[in-house]
Amino acid sequence: MNIKDLEKIFSIEIIDEELFNKALTHSSYTKENSLDSLLNYERLEFFGDSVLKLAVSEILMKKFPKSNEGELTKIRSIIVSDAMLSKVAINLGLQDFIILGKNAEKSGERKRSSINACIFEALLGAFYLTGKKSEIIEFLGKVFEPEIMDVKNNFAKYNAKEILQEYTQSKTKELPEYHLIREFGPQHEPSFEIEVIYKGEVLACMIGKSKKDAEQKCAYEACKKLGVIKDE
Numbered sequence: 001m002n003i004k005d006l007e008k009i010f011s012i013e014i015i016d017e018e019l020f021n022k023a024l025t026h027s028s029y030t031k032e033n034s035l036d037s038l039l040n041y042e043r044l045e046f047f048g049d050s051v052l053k054l055a056v057s058e059i060l061m062k063k064f065p066k067s068n069e070g071e072l073t074k075i076r077s078i079i080v081s082d083a084m085l086s087k088v089a090i091n092l093g094l095q096d097f098i099i100l101g102k103n104a105e106k107s108g109e110r111k112r113s114s115i116n117a118c119i120f121e122a123l124l125g126a127f128y129l130t131g132k133k134s135e136i137i138e139f140l141g142k143v144f145e146p147e148i149m150d151v152k153n154n155f156a157k158y159n160a161k162e163i164l165q166e167y168t169q170s171k172t173k174e175l176p177e178y179h180l181i182r183e184f185g186p187q188h189e190p191s192f193e194i195e196v197i198y199k200g201e202v203l204a205c206m207i208g209k210s211k212k213d214a215e216q217k218c219a220y221e222a223c224k225k226l227g228v229i230k231d232e
Contacts, residue, residue: 026040044126053076059140079148107188164196194211
């Protein structure tokens with residue numbers, strides 16, 4: 001894979017290859033090769049996180065002119081989450097461009113969701129710094145379109161933990177409790193089995209790619225069982 005292949009994915013011209021190579025370089029590579037840590041993606045990821053939030057905020061403001069600040073904030077928090085970023089990054093094939101150390105490569109770090117999310121943000125930072133703000137906002141608008149509409153139309157699925165907590169608080173002083181049953185699978189991509197208990201009863205037990213993901217799934221199933229959310 002080379003920079004031209006990356007250009008094709010984003011449909012945006014890359015004018016500073018050195019900067020983009022930095023955006024694609026994982027800390028395992030700089031450590032393994034005794035390079036300055038400033039040559040990996042961490043600083044660009046820090047900046048790209050802000051670029052992402054700014055871009056998604058602008059996209060949502062234009063897309064939903066009648067939505068209030070609270071609703072837009074909730075949608076944005078889901079869209080810019082690591083889970084969503086890694087999903088989109090992997091679908092785009094960005095994992096193929098990551099520059100890893102040999103040991104990290106062998107241990108399967110290329111497939112790690114968190115690393116793919118970080119690389120995505122670092123690339124957004126690189127595009128912004130090379131004057132491609134409008135192009136990156138247009139790109140993200142297209143890429144996130146189905147995700148944004150899914151969140152908008154099925155908000156309960158993504159916000160089930162908050163919905164369940166509000167429901168239980170309105171009924172009793174007890175809050176739902178989430179317990180980790182087991183963690184399994186490869187180290188670079190583990191799965192988590194979580195159960196949610198309310199008033200001594202196990203309402204649901206679900207598996208997710210992260211604890212947060214499993215808890216959200218549990219809460220959604222619990223809400224359906226309690227009749228808080230209508231079954232789809």
